[in-house]
Amino acid sequence: MATSKNIKAVQKKSAPFVSSVKSAFQNYAPAPESSDHIQLKPQYNLFINGKFVKPLSKIYYDTINPATGKKIASVAKGNEKDIDAAVKAASKAFESWSKTDPKERAKYIYRIARMIQERAREFAVVETMNGGKSIRESRDIDVPLAANHFFYYAGWADKLEYAFPNRTPKPIGVAGQIIPWNFPLLMAAWKIAPALATGNTVVLKPAESTPLTALKLAEIIQESGLPDGVVNIVTGFGDCGAALVNHPKVNKIAFTGSTPVGKLIQKSIAGTSKKATLELGGKAANIIFDDAPIDQAVEGIVNGIFFNQGHVCCAGSRLFIQENVAEKVIKKLKDRMKTLIVGDPMDKNTDIGAINSQAQLNKINHYIKLGQKEGAEIFQPECSIPSHGFFCKPTLFIGTSQSHRIVQEEIFGPVLTIQTFRTIEEVIEKANNIPYGLSAGVWTDKGSKIFNLTTKLKVGVVWANTYNKFDPTSPFGGYKESGFGREGGVHGLLPYVNF
C-alpha cells in the first residue's frame, strides 16, 4: 500500500523521540509530594486532660516509615496507669460536657473539621509517611473523608431528638475507642465525631504502628479549645488497649480491628454493663455477572482489592466471575494490573504503596506461598518494587475454590482469589459461605438482579457497580464475625446514646 510506505517514512524520521517517549511513559518521571513543610517532633507524649504528658510508664517506642523501614519519631508507650489517668479525666469532663448546650458541642466539632481541612496536606503527608499508603489515597480519600465525618456529626449534635423521634437520647459516658492501622486518621474521625456529637467523652487508643496522625489530631483538638479531658489519646500496645477495655469507668467500647481481638473484647466485657460496637474482619465477595459493564467492573475489581494495599476490612478479596465472561475479565484484569505503579508512597503517581509493617508483610507472603502450595495459579505483573521497606506486588490467584484456605481466611493484603460460577443461586451460596459478613460488590446492568442480591447477601454493605465507596451519611458495619453496630449515618449515633 502506497500509504503505509509513507507512514513508515514518518515513523523513521520521528523515531528518536518516539522511542524515548515510550520509556518516558513506561516510568513516569518521579513526582514526589514535598515533605519539607512537615515538622515532626522527635518525641510524642500522651494527650490526657487537654495536655501532652509524659507516660507514667516512662517508656517510649520507635514508630517507623514502612516505605523505608527507618524511624521517624519516638512515641509514648502508655500502660494501665496512663489509661487510668485518661479515663478519670474523661469521666470528670463528662459531667460538664454531657450538659453542654448541643449547639455549643456542634461548634467545637465544626471547628475540628475545618482545622483538619486547613492542615489537610500536612495530615496527608504524615499519614503516608507513617502508614505507607499512597499519597494519592491519603490526599484524596482519607483526609477529606475524616474532615467530612466531623462536619456530618457536627450537624447532628443539636438535632438528636429528630434522629430518634419520640425518644429521649442521653449520652452514655466515657467511650473507650480502639482503632486499627489501616486508616489511622479516618478511623479516629469515625469514632470521635459521633461520640462528641452525642455528648460523650473519649479515650482513644491508636494502633501502635500508626500513632502520628492521631497525635496531630490531638494538637488540633487542643488548639480548638475543646474542654480538657473530653478527648484523650493514649498511644500504646495491646496491653494498653486491654486496660482500656477492662477499666470499670468506661461505659462503651468501640473497636475496629481483627476478629480474634474482637472476640477477646467480648469475653472481657461479658457480665458488665458496657455497650460495644465491633467492626472486625471481612472476606468480601465481588461478583461479576456476564451482563456487567466489563471495563468498569475490571476497574472496580482493582479498586476493591488493591485500594490501600488491600489493608481494608471490606476489601473485595474474593472475586466471583460468571463463567462465560471469566476468560475475558481475567485477561483485562491482568492487563490493567500491568499499569499499576508499586513503589514510593510519597510519589503522586504511586498506585500501591508500602505494606504497613514487617509482620503484615510476612503474613501476606505466607498466604502467597500457601496459595501456590494449594495449587492455585498465581499471577503478578512484572513491576519493579523498591529494595528497601515493605512492599508486595499485586497478586491474583486463578482457579481457586471454596475449600482453599486463601479463599477462606482474611489475608489483608493485595491478594485476590478468583472463582467462577454459573448461576445466581450458586454465587449467593458461595458468597455467604464464609464466617464474615461485612461487604460485597455486584456488577450487572440489570437493576432487578442487584435488588435480588442485596436481600440475599448476608453482609452489611453491598456496592452495586462500584466498590469501596465511603460517605459519612452512609452506615457501615457487619454481620456474623465481621462484628455488630453501625458507624456513619444516623445509625452511627445509636451506639453512643441511652434512652
Next chain:
Amino acid sequence: MNKSWISPTVDQVGVEERVARFNTRSIKKESKMQGMLLALNMIDLTTLEGKDTAGKVKQMCYKAMHLADDIEGLPTVAAVCVYPNHVKTAKKALQGSNVKIASVATAFPSGNSSRKIKLEDVKIAVTNGADEVDMVISRGEFLAGNYNFVYDEIAAIKEACGTARLKVILETGELSTLDNVRKASDIAIYAGADFIKTSTGKIQPAATMPVTLVMLQAIKDYYDETGIMIGMKPAGGISTSKQALQYLVMLYETLGEKWMTNEWFRFGASSLANDIILQLGKEKHGVYYSGDYISKD
C-alpha cells in the same frame, strides 16, 4: 452472529471515575517534555470553515512543516485536515514533507446526503491526493436503529477510499449515551475503519475523555479478538498541552506503547500546537513568553 458483535454495556459513572484517576497522574520533567513532543507529532492541523481559501490553506501547510523554527528538534505535525476542494492546494504546499493530507468527506459535517454523493465526495478527495479520508456516520440512521445502514455505508466508503486510510467520525456529541458511543465504535471498526474519531468539531460537546476512553476500550477489545490495530482520533476541544498529556496517559494505560505514535493516535486540533510550543518555549527560555512570538496561521 459473531459474539463480539454484542457491544458490552458501559457504566458512565465508572468511566468518569477512571478518567479522573488518569488525571491525577503527575507528568513531570522528561515524561512531560517527551509527551509534549509526541503530542505535537500527533496533531492533525485543521481548518474546516466555509471561508477557507487557498491562501489560508497554504499558510497552514507551511506552519504544519515549520511549527516554530526557533526551537530546535521540533517534529512536524502528523497531517493537515481540509475540505476536499482544498486537497490539491495542500498537496502542492506540502510537497517533499512527511506531513499527510487528510480530507473530510461524505457531506461533512451532517452527513445528510445520498450514498451516491457521499461516494463522489470521497472520490474527489482521493483523486486530488488525500492520504486519509475523514468520513461522518449517518447519525440519524444510527439513532433510528438502522445499524445495518450505517455499517454498509462505512463499508462502501472504505472501498471507495482505495489505499487512503479511513477515519470514521462518530460525532459523539449527537449520540447521547456512552452505550451508543460503544455501539457506534464497534460498528465502525467491524465495517472497516482504520481510525475512529470522536467529532467533527462542529457540535458541542466535541471530544471528551470519557467518550475517548470508551472508544479506546472498543479498540482494545477488537485488538484482543483479532490482533488488528485500529487508530484513535479525538477531535475538537483539546487546546492545552496539559489536556494532551492527560489523553496520552489514558492512551498509554489503556492500549499501551504500541499506540504511542501518530500512526495510531491523532489529535484533531487547531490551537493545541501553539499551546505546546508555548510550553516548550518556556523550557527553552526559562520563562513564559508572549503568545505573539508564536505564529497563528
